[in-house]
Amino acid sequence: MLQTKDLLGLRDISAGEIEELLDLAGQYKRKVKGGEKKFSVLSGKTLVTLFYENSTRTRTSFELAGKYLGAHEVNISASSSSVQKGESLIDTGKTLQALAVDYIAIRHPMAGAPHLLASTVNASVLNGGDGMNEHPTQALLDMLTMKETFGSLKGLKVAILGDIKHSRVAKSNLFGLSKMGAEVWVYAPKTLIPVGFDRLGARIARSREEAIEGANVVMGLRIQLERQSGGAFPSLSEYSTFYGVKDGMLARAAKGAIVMHPGPVNRGIELTPSLIDGDRSRIEDQVTSGLCVRMAALTLLSRYRENKGL
Amino acid sequence: MKRILKGGDVVLRDKVITADVLIEDGRIAAVGGKLSPEGCEVTDCTGKTIIPGIIDMHVHLREPGFEGKEDIASGSLAAVAGGVTQVCCMPNTNPVCDNAVVVNYIINRAREVNLCKVRPIGAITRGEEGESLADIGKMAKAGVVALSDDGRSVMNSNIMRLGMEYASDFGLKCLCHCEDKTLVDGGVVNEGYNSTLCGLKGQPRAVEDIMIARDICLARSLDLPVHICHVSTYSGVDIIRAAKADGVKVTAETCPHYFILTDDIITDFNTNTKVSPPVREERDRQAIIEGLKDGTLDCIVTDHAPHSKKDKEVEYNLAAFGMSGIETSFALSYTYLVRSGALTLPELMCKMSLAPASVLGLEGGEIKVGAPADLAVVDLEEKYVIDGEKFFSKGKNTPFNGYEVYGRVCMTFVDGDIKFDNKKV
Numbered sequence: 001m002l003q004t005k006d007l008l009g010l011r012d013i014s015a016g017e018i019e020e021l022l023d024l025a026g027q028y029k030r031k032v033k034g035g036e037k038k039f040s041v042l043s044g045k046t047l048v049t050l051f052y053e054n055s056t057r058t059r060t061s062f063e064l065a066g067k068y069l070g071a072h073e074v075n076i077s078a079s080s081s082s083v084q085k086g087e088s089l090i091d092t093g094k095t096l097q098a099l100a101v102d103y104i105a106i107r108h109p110m111a112g113a114p115h116l117l118a119s120t121v122n123a124s125v126l127n128g129g130d131g132m133n134e135h136p137t138q139a140l141l142d143m144l145t146m147k148e149t150f151g152s153l154k155g156l157k158v159a160i161l162g163d164i165k166h167s168r169v170a171k172s173n174l175f176g177l178s179k180m181g182a183e184v185w186v187y188a189p190k191t192l193i194p195v196g197f198d199r200l201g202a203r204i205a206r207s208r209e210e211a212i213e214g215a216n217v218v219m220g221l222r223i224q225l226e227r228q229s230g231g232a233f234p235s236l237s238e239y240s241t242f243y244g245v246k247d248g249m250l251a252r253a254a255k256g257a258i259v260m261h262p263g264p265v266n267r268g269i270e271l272t273p274s275l276i277d278g279d280r281s282r283i284e285d286q287v288t289s290g291l292c293v294r295m296a297a298l299t300l301l302s303r304y305r306e307n308k309g310l
Numbered sequence: 311m312k313r314i315l316k317g318g319d320v321v322l323r324d325k326v327i328t329a330d331v332l333i334e335d336g337r338i339a340a341v342g343g344k345l346s347p348e349g350c351e352v353t354d355c356t357g358k359t360i361i362p363g364i365i366d367m368h369v370h371l372r373e374p375g376f377e378g379k380e381d382i383a384s385g386s387l388a389a390v391a392g393g394v395t396q397v398c399c400m401p402n403t404n405p406v407c408d409n410a411v412v413v414n415y416i417i418n419r420a421r422e423v424n425l426c427k428v429r430p431i432g433a434i435t436r437g438e439e440g441e442s443l444a445d446i447g448k449m450a451k452a453g454v455v456a457l458s459d460d461g462r463s464v465m466n467s468n469i470m471r472l473g474m475e476y477a478s479d480f481g482l483k484c485l486c487h488c489e490d491k492t493l494v495d496g497g498v499v500n501e502g503y504n505s506t507l508c509g510l511k512g513q514p515r516a517v518e519d520i521m522i523a524r525d526i527c528l529a530r531s532l533d534l535p536v537h538i539c540h541v542s543t544y545s546g547v548d549i550i551r552a553a554k555a556d557g558v559k560v561t562a563e564t565c566p567h568y569f570i571l572t573d574d575i576i577t578d579f580n581t582n583t584k585v586s587p588p589v590r591e592e593r594d595r596q597a598i599i600e601g602l603k604d605g606t607l608d609c610i611v612t613d614h615a616p617h618s619k620k621d622k623e624v625e626y627n628l629a630a631f632g633m634s635g636i637e638t639s640f641a642l643s644y645t646y647l648v649r650s651g652a653l654t655l656p657e658l659m660c661k662m663s664l665a666p667a668s669v670l671g672l673e674g675g676e677i678k679v680g681a682p683a684d685l686a687v688v689d690l691e692e693k694y695v696i697d698g699e700k701f702f703s704k705g706k707n708t709p710f711n712g713y714e715v716y717g718r719v720c721m722t723f724v725d726g727d728i729k730f731d732n733k734k735v
Contacts, residue, residue, distance in 0.1 A: 011507070011508075088623075088624055090623055108625070110625040110626065111508060111510050111626065112510070112579030112625060113625045115579050116625060131509050133508055133510075168509060194505075195501050195502055199503050200503070
């Protein structure tokens with residue numbers, strides 16, 4: 001049972017809550033894969049996606065999750081809204097409140113923005129990614145795919161390679177996976193490892209090989225091509241040479257290891273094309289998991305709202 | 311007019327004595343046991359403590375230009391409510407206080423308001439842009455007591471050097487806000503475990519330390535004095551301590567938030583915790599207290615930085631830097647330094663009054679015969695809970711809401727006149 005009005009991150013939720021989310025998401029996944037896409041959990045309710053950053057996967061899957069659950073669904077992009085006219089986040093929240101919105105999925109470039117919104121509105125806020133803070137539904141979907149592959153998360157070694165510093169995905173995965181008993185290893189240029197990441201529970205590998213050695217999951221994270229992640233490495237070619245995951249490296253991983261990536265992938269930079277498209281890849285399955293995790297999150301929040309009479 | 315403060319515990323430079331304080335013509339005429347109250351207005355101070363009026367040498371009064379955050383009237387009232395009798399106001403107003411006209415405006419406006427003494431600080435560079443020197447001589451003549459580009463560093467080391475040299479011709483010191491803007495890289499909090507935990511961009515201690523070291527290098531090389539503002543890092547304290555031991559003419563200040571808070575408070579995104587330099591870690595907090603104890607840090611100031619709700623009720627990254635602190639500095643400092651045993655009360659008052667007066671060459675700062683009767687009467691036993699919404703300042707932005715403190719300011723006298731009486735508010 002989720003204990004909060006909102007789903008803001010995995011930092012503050014318990015292993016039991018994660019377990020429940022994953023179980024329900026798994027149930028939805030079996031149904032959706034069987035062609036069942038009409039549910040009435042959110043019938044008569046309204047979901048707004050409020051995105052201050054671009055997104056294909058996250059936004060579409062929140063949108064469809066709402067629709068499959070029977071909610072009215074509206075999208076707001078920062079570029080086409082009053083935000084462009086300088087409206088503050090709190091005022092936008094008040095406007096949505098006045099429109100009797102029940103659920104808001106928000107993506108925002110700044111850490112803590114969903115928390116600010118959540119404290120302003122009665123609606124339940126789902127964090128679809130806030131700056132360098134968290135992306136809880138992404139981590140949940142990653143965990144769902146892992147759990148379905150391995151049966152349990154306990155004892156798994158998960159190696160995450162890429163821009164760790166700017167990644168809310170790495171952080172939410174670290175919080176979630178640690179709570180579920182998995183071990184998270186990261187590898188990246190020193191310039192892309194955030195200070196104190198080890199104190200948050202991550203193991204910092206000294207080489208690609210050490211990270212991948214015996215790993216059950218090898219996850220690549222996107223490098224910001226446009227800005228070389230803030231000038232943190234000299235060139236993409238250097239990155240790919242010294243930090244990218246190459247075809248042969250998977251031989252060091254555990255038997256049955258899988259390859260994951262939250263997307264969008266830079267082919268040949270973080271992972272080679274043959275890893276992305278190979279039989280070890282779960283990248284497409286992750287997308288399906290994403291839909292189902294968001295359905296589960298909305299469902300559990302709706303139960304919380306019912307119990308509290310919201 | 312004569313006034314006598316009867317029977318209070320009077321904080322002198324090195325001790326506390328129970329005595330009467332006689333005020334005549336705005337000055338302290340006598341301090342001693344059982345002075346005759348004949349012909350005097352009598353204020354009973356039994357059970358209370360009389361401290362020298364606080365001299366807060368680092369305050370943002372925001373006027374002219376940002377009156378939505380604070381103005382000279384509200385800021386002065388907040389000051390006297392905090393036992394502060396003299397404030398030095400920073401020049402990052404709009405227009406910037408980089409010329410005599412703005413200096414005169416502030417002085418005249420403060421005279422009309424007539425609460426605390428307001429001593430303007432002029433900008434080192436025109437527009438605080440770090441490119442060319444402001445009208446330092448004319449501002450000196452108009453009455454500035456120091457120079458600072460507070461809010462930022464003068465990044466060009468040659469301009470800083472020229473500023474320090476030129477200022478010395480007029481007997482002025484540069485007060486250095488130390489922040490290497492090439493290293494900040496958008497950091498809004500201390501870089502460390504907590505910044506990573508909550509995904510807020512951090513800035514390393516080196517952002518501050520590099521500029522502390524540079525300004526100390528300039529002071530050493532030019533043999534001129536320099537004053538380091540709002541020290542927040544353990545490593546900054548070390549740099550200053552070593553420089554002092556080497557005979558560099560460096561003085562330094564810190565603020566209550568640096569010896570009370572750590573960055574544990576940032577993780578729920580409360581924008582009232584956002585301040586520049588940022589609050590750091592326990593190691594730094596301990597070092598700041600140690601620096602106050604061993605004299606490395608000379609002064610306690612507030613860096614009172616009032617902001618309106620609209621500047622703070624936004625995303626953390628967008629929120630303004632700064633804390634409203636002038637009304638709580640005595641109680642917080644007394645509670646967290648004196649009651650904790652780190653400093654004695656006379657030592658604390660030296661940090662808050664005498665040392666700032668001495669750094670800037672201001673009159674006042676201690677209770678002695680002949681000094682201006684700038685005093686505050688405080689109740690050290692009165693405990694209360696800080697509530698920013700009750701501030702006189704327009705800036706309600708305190709990270710200390712809910713903190714239980716001791717040391718209520720009861721009355722504040724400036725030149726012998728009552729400027730604040732908490733029974734009458």
